[in-house]
Amino acid sequence: MTTPQAAWPNINTLWAHALVDELARCGLKHVCISPGSRSTPLVVAFANHPDIHDISIIDERQAAFVALGLSLASGQPVALVCTSGTAAAHYYPAICEASSSGVPLLVLTADRPPNLHDTGAPQAIDQTRIFGQHVRWFHQVAEPEPTAEKMRYLRALACRACQRAAGPDAGPVHLNLPFRKPLEPTPLPEGHRDAVPPELLESDPLAMMGRSDDAPYLHTPPTRAILDEATLDTIAGLLASAERPLILAGADHRGNAYASTLIELARRIGAPLIAEPTSGVTRNAELQDAPLHFGDAIFGSSLLTILGAPDLVLRTGKAPLGWAAARAVRSWSHATTILLSPDADPADPDHLSSWHLRAEPATTLRALSRRLSASMRPAIPTNAAWLGAFQQAETLASQSLVAMLQNFRSERPDAPLTTPEIWHALGERLPDGCALMISNSMPIRDVDAFMAQRRAPLQIFFNRGVNGIDGIVATGLGIALARKATGLHAPTVIALGDVALRHDLSALALARELDLPILVLVLDNEGGAIFDELPIANFPDVHTRHFLTSARADITRSAPSAARISEATSPSELHDTLSVFFENPQLQVVVARSERQLDRDLRAALRAGTRTLIDHRSQGDLP
Known part of the structure; x- marks a missing residue:
């Protein structure tokens, strides 16, 4: 038998080994490590574990967003390791996003022992x-101590941390781990306070080695919140009695897990299901009935003025993103609004909801459909006209978008490339199974408006927790890493604005190091386009100086030389650059140039044209 001195030359080595061993038993597969001395015991333990992929990322801020992307794409907790001092502070933006989005992370920060605090160390x-x-x-982890009691504590602690991170209320968990020197696996003489006693292995092999069947030391089966029968009956009754039901699927990285059950419920009650691209409900090849996508165009029209407001609204995910959709929701104060989400905080900034069903969505939706199927609602709903009006508006919006984009280019063949054309082209060109990471601000709104007609399967990712534009490239890298680990070969596209790229330029160098099939599509509209849509645009001096960030040369000059950069200023150039990437996917940055004012004018024209077409048809003015 291997002696403790040979396997674990000091308590720090044993301590870190036991922690990492239990994390692996609980299913941990990935760790992002940033270098530093105080975290050496953890780094050595992770590097030596055969079942955990250790990724070295120098910059802690990048590492945290990469871990966020890994967790988003894998659905599993990902660990972060850093040294003491300000290193952990660089995790903060990604931790905030993970917390708000319910993304599981295990944050392991090394620390000085208590005797070195408040001493100028x-x-x-x-x-x-x-x-x-x-x-x-x-949890403030105890200092390492070579006793069976403390080893049992540590193994149970690792299991508890994994369970708390994974859910049901998933999110980041922070363990702060103090280590005193020696930090390296340096042998210590017997009797040293940090040497592992020879008798410890024999006296309590379970504490030292873990369970013999490779199971976690503390079994923590996942729990899922399930509604009681009385509540399910009540909600089913509300759904069955609604004359104008409507379902809105907002941003939710977990949406794919309940997409089919949500569509089935919508079909059963005859409710229009309007799903944002970030809902997880829209790009699934297995779905038989496609949800509606042009919600903002529909809500911007007079359709609901003519039909009447919905009397019941079922919502999943985040609050509506589109401006017209958000305004519409605020006006439905008399509707019964039901939020279905396991999150503790209701996604209800307007405080209009009647119910917050804090339960696992797929299970809840299936239970509701069974009740409606059994006794409360016929299979063919009686409010077909309500649903048909939405479906007709969806068709008109899709046809209008394509026709108006074609007309624009036909009438102005020499006009610069526009953002609506970029998203329309991307929707047509993305391969099936491709991953798309979308930045916040205008890109997340433009994909909803201008790429919505795509029906092919597509994985869409986003950071909609706190809606920041930092760490977008790094998050996309994590997504690509997770996809590679599971054998997915379709490329990853990261679409972000020029301002968002400036927040994450250094991640391009990391992208080259990782050698992943990634396209970074930069929507360069001279920066700050979203502020053109806000009231600050009426104050031109301040608007120009502090809200617009026009400095086009900065992107290409500041990007790491390792990144291959090409530019597209016309639809044909965009087509060619996309073709080059998809034929041979490898890291490439494509800067798609557009003019902010032209983008703004075209967006307005597309919205107005679609709205007018829906209005005329709703009023019976068109054949």
Whole structure:
């Protein structure tokens, strides 16, 4: 038998080994490590574990967003490891996003032992609850100690951390781990306070080695919130009695898990199902009935003025993103609004909801459909005219978008490339099974408006927790890493604005190091386009100086030389650059140039044209 001195030359080595061993037993597959001395025991343990993929990322901020993307794409907790001092502070933006989006992360920060705090020791700051309320659980880990009692504590702690991160209220968990020197696997003489006693392995092999069947030390089966029978009966009754039901699927990275059950419920009650591209409900090849996509165009028209407002609204995911949709929701104060989400906080910034069903969506939707099928609603709904009007408006919106884009290019063949054309082309060219990471601000809204006619399967990712534009490239890298680990070969496209890229330029160098099939599509509209849509645009001096960020040369000059950059200023150039990438996917940056004012005018024209077409048909003015 291997002696403790040979396997674990000191308590730090044993301590880190036991922690990592339990994390692996609980299913951990990926860890993002940023270099630093104090975290050496953890780094050595992760590097030596055969079942965990350790990824070295120098910059902690990048590492945290890469871990976020890995977790988003895999659906599993991902670990982060950093040294003491300000290193953990660089995790903060990604931790906030993970907390708000319910993405599981295990944040392992190394620390100086207590006797080095408040003494002027280097790299020693108070890391206790450094992330505040943005983690599901914080635990100040005990100092390593070579006793069976402490080893059992550590193994159980690792299992608890994994369970808390994974859910049901998923999110980041923070363990702060103090280590005293020696940090490396340096042998210590018997009797040293940090040496592992020879008798420890024999006295309590379970504490030292874990369970013999490779199971976690503490079994923590996943739990799912399920509604009681009385509540399910009540909600089913509300759905069955609604004359004008409507279902809105907002942004939700978990949406694919309940997409088919949501569509089935919509079919059963005759409800229009309007799904945002980020809902997880829209791009699934297995779905038989396609949801509606042009929600903002429909809500911007007079359709509901003519038909009447919905009397019941069932919502999943985040609050509606589109401006017209958000305005419409605020006006439905007399409707019964039901939120279905396992999250603790209701996605209801307008405080109009009647119900927050804090339960697992797929199970709840199936239970409701069974009740409606059994006794409360015929298979063919009686409110077919209500549903038909929405379906007709959807068809008109799709046809209008294509026709108006074609007319624009026909009438102005020499006009610069426009953002609506970029998204329309991307929707046509993305291969099936491709991953698309979309930045916030205008891109997340433009994909909803101008790529909605795509029906082929597509994985769409986003950071809609706190809606930031930082870390977009790094998050996309994590998504690509997770897809590669599961054998998915379709490329990953990261679409972001020029301002968002400036927040994450250094991630391009990391992208080259990781050697992944990634296209970074930069929508360069001279920066700050979303502020043209806001009231600040009426104050031109301040608007121009502080809200518009026109500095086009910065992107190409500041990008790392390792990145291959091409530009597209016309539809034909965009077509060619996309073709080059999809024929041979490897890291490429495509800067798609457009003019902000032309984009703004075309967006307005497309919205107005679609709205007019729907209005005329709704009023019976068109054949």
